[in-house]
Amino acid sequence: MMKSHRRAESTTPVPIAPLSPVSDLMTVGEAAKFLRVSQGWIYDHAGNNARKDPKIPCVRLGAAKRFRRSSLERYLSQIEEQAVKSA
Known part of the structure; x- marks a missing residue:
């Protein structure tokens, strides 16, 4: 005779944890789509050791x-402000 291995269903609602800061992170591809640039552009401009300015x-x-x-x-707000000041 086979025993059932079903777990008892919980009737207590499980609270949903708030989103962590990590969930806000985008990959290179997602950042490129967000900024509407190529992934290569993202790699060239990303971080303090970026090969090109402006650094993101x-x-x-x-x-x-x-x-x-x-x-x-x-970052977008800052470069918009710079463009307005230089215009």
Whole structure:
């Protein structure tokens, strides 16, 4: 005779944890789509050791570069302000 291995279903709702800061991180591809540039452009301009200016902020997780949406939005605001001042 086979025993059922079903778990008892919980009737208590499980609270959903708030989103962590990590969930805000974008990959190079996602950041490129967000900024509407190529992935190569992102690699050239990402981080303090970027090969080209303007430098865009990134977070390094091992070898991977990740980008916070809020940092990219702030970056866009800053370059817009600079464009207005120089016009």
